[in-house]
Amino acid sequence: MRMPQLGLIDFSYIILICFSSSVCEDVLMDFDGLVAAQTSLGTAAIIVMNKQTDVVKAIARLIMFYKHESCGQCTPCREGINWMNKMMYRFVDGNAKPAEIDMLWELSKQIEGHTICALGDGAAWPVQGLIRHFRPELEARMEKYHQQKAALKN
Incomplete structure (x- = not known):
């Protein structure tokens, strides 16, 4: 079952956020795709928040x-x-x-x-x-x- 996603936080030293579910569902988790979505992969450590957050x-x-x-x-x-x-x-x-x-x-x-x-x-x-x-x-x-x-x- 796929959890409805609210957003995710990239926990590199510098944190950028990919918040809206429309962006999070469609963006590729690679460096270029995330830069185009005004976020980044950083160290690739992330926190995913569901809609209850x-x-x-x-x-x-x-x-x-x-x-x-x-x-x-x-x-x-x-x-x-x-x-x-x-x-x-x-x-x-x-x-x-x-x-x-x-x-x-x-x-x-x-x-x-x-x-x-x-x-x-x-x-x-x-x-x-x-x-x-x-x-x-x-x-x-x-x-x-x-x-x-x-x-x-x-």
Whole structure:
């Protein structure tokens, strides 16, 4: 039986994500095919997530790992990953505004390519993949959170 697949994460030193099931089902697991899908094979160590996985929470946990692993030497990594971590955990609950999705995207772009080592890139790319492929999920969480908050006030 084939498990419905939500996405996969390539756990090379630098992490890129192939999220949408349409991409994951059609892409060849070779270096050229994955580069064309805006991801990579890296060391070929991967985590596959099925549709039961809370992908927002999974990426938030991944960013927490990067926050912990940052040596703190360069500002984009030290400060940027800390802010991405705070924002991602708010996104898990839905306690954010849709405009913050774009803020998170811009933050990830300010980290990417601006650090001494590749750790900053490794933290930025999963967030970019999440936004690129799961923006509707983020927006739906935010809407649900704010509806529940409004209902409690009434």
